Amino acid sequence: MSQQFIPFNKPYMTGRELEYIAQAHANGHLSGDGPFTKRCHAWLEQRTGCRKALLTHSCTAALEMAAILLDLQPGDEVIMPSFTFVSTANAFVLRGAVPVFVDIRTDTLNLDESLIEAAITPKTRAICVVHYAGVGCEMDAIMEIAHRNDLYVVEDAAQGILSTYNGRPLGSIGHLAALSFHETKNVISGEGGALLINDERLIARGEIVREKGTNRSKFFRGQVDKYTWVDLGSSYLPGEITAAFLAAQLEHADEITSQRLSIWKQYFDWGAPFEASARLRRPVVPEHCTHNAHMFYLLMPDLERRTAFIAHLKACDVGAVFHYIPLHSSPAGRRFGRAATELPVTDATSNRLVRLPLWLPDLDLERVLGAAENSFL
Numbered sequence: 001m002s003q004q005f006i007p008f009n010k011p012y013m014t015g016r017e018l019e020y021i022a023q024a025h026a027n028g029h030l031s032g033d034g035p036f037t038k039r040c041h042a043w044l045e046q047r048t049g050c051r052k053a054l055l056t057h058s059c060t061a062a063l064e065m066a067a068i069l070l071d072l073q074p075g076d077e078v079i080m081p082s083f084t085f086v087s088t089a090n091a092f093v094l095r096g097a098v099p100v101f102v103d104i105r106t107d108t109l110n111l112d113e114s115l116i117e118a119a120i121t122p123k124t125r126a127i128c129v130v131h132y133a134g135v136g137c138e139m140d141a142i143m144e145i146a147h148r149n150d151l152y153v154v155e156d157a158a159q160g161i162l163s164t165y166n167g168r169p170l171g172s173i174g175h176l177a178a179l180s181f182h183e184t185k186n187v188i189s190g191e192g193g194a195l196l197i198n199d200e201r202l203i204a205r206g207e208i209v210r211e212k213g214t215n216r217s218k219f220f221r222g223q224v225d226k227y228t229w230v231d232l233g234s235s236y237l238p239g240e241i242t243a244a245f246l247a248a249q250l251e252h253a254d255e256i257t258s259q260r261l262s263i264w265k266q267y268f269d270w271g272a273p274f275e276a277s278a279r280l281r282r283p284v285v286p287e288h289c290t291h292n293a294h295m296f297y298l299l300m301p302d303l304e305r306r307t308a309f310i311a312h313l314k315a316c317d318v319g320a321v322f323h324y325i326p327l328h329s330s331p332a333g334r335r336f337g338r339a340a341t342e343l344p345v346t347d348a349t350s351n352r353l354v355r356l357p358l359w360l361p362d363l364d365l366e367r368v369l370g371a372a373e374n375s376f377l
């Protein structure tokens with residue numbers, strides 16, 4: 001009998017999702033900003049310490065809102081890593097802005113803060129950092145560079161819920177931040193995200209941009225007697241069914257994180273002897289960062305060994321994947337953005353990185369580790 005395939009990802013239900021969806025239906029309020037959305041906003045504001053949380057359809061949508069809120073004009077530049085998901089760049093390109101790609105650090109694979117200043121030009125308006133694998137970027141240095149050069153900072157915290165940098169939750173440090181609740185993330189709602197606003201000056205407009213450019217949020221709070229079109233915007237708010245699902249997940253966010261951390265730690269410990277014999281490299285988490293075990297990755301010595309490793313796992317019925325094709329070398333990245341310099345760490349990482357399955361509740365870790373170990377025989 002053939003064994004079951006262990007997929008790379010599996011969405012996890014914490015228990016009350018369907019009950020809350022039934023409640024949303026019974027409430028008779030299925031459009032956005034009902035009781036479940038408010039519950040999610042309160043949770044996010046309390047746990048991240050952001051000034052204002054706004055649920056969105058996705059992290060992509062939250063990044064698009066951020067680009068609108070920063071009033072980016074065609075030709076304005078945004079500094080960001082190339083080693084990231086497309087939405088980090090695409091959201092700004094939609095406003096006509098130019099992504100300027102900077103290399104990443106060799107340890108955390110996050111934007112290399114020491115390369116930012118050299119990439120700043122008179123057109124630079126913002127820095128968009130990505131907390132890769134839920135491990136914080138060097139935010140003290142980045143915020144200092146931003147203040148000195150009068151730049152906004154957007155945190156792409158798609159992977160960063162409940163992680164901290166120097167004791168501060170990711171998403172609470174930049175002017176704006178974006179979270180993802182896509183089904184591959186720690187806390188999910190299928191598709192979903194949130195914009196976190198830390199700069200008070202951007203809150204009122206954030207509500208307007210999310211509500212099709214109208215002041216409807218003010219109207220619902222009784223602050224104006226009719227609502228009207230006042231600014232740019234789109235429909236960025238999810239309905240209550242999505243928020244109900246998310247509310248059930250958020251209640252278990254700490255438990256999800258600790259269970260994922262336990263799997264992560266087993267992977268990490270398993271990898272130690274292989275790292276010692278230079279057959280792979282494990283993730284690096286700086287002392288001043290706590291992370292949420294969003295992903296467990298390995299860096300193989302080169303592309304050939306990575307390809308062989310993934311093929312071996314597949315033959316053992318284990319799904320493992322790689323990412324990212326660097327944005328600066330993708331067709332759209334070349335068309336809409338530019339690399340500030342050569343990006344050797346990005347290029348090498350893209351060829352060497354492999355992600356192992358990390359999901360709840362019943363991942364057969366022994367089989368994954370057995371298969372991984374056999375590949376080194």
Ligand SMILES: Cc1ncc(COP(=O)(O)O)c(C=O)c1O
Pocket residue numbers: 057058059060061084085087088130156158159179180181182192193
């Ligand atoms: C770094 C990063 N940014 C943005 C996104 C987009 O998230 P969403 O699918 O919620 O739009 C992702 C999703 O994988 C991501 O990893």
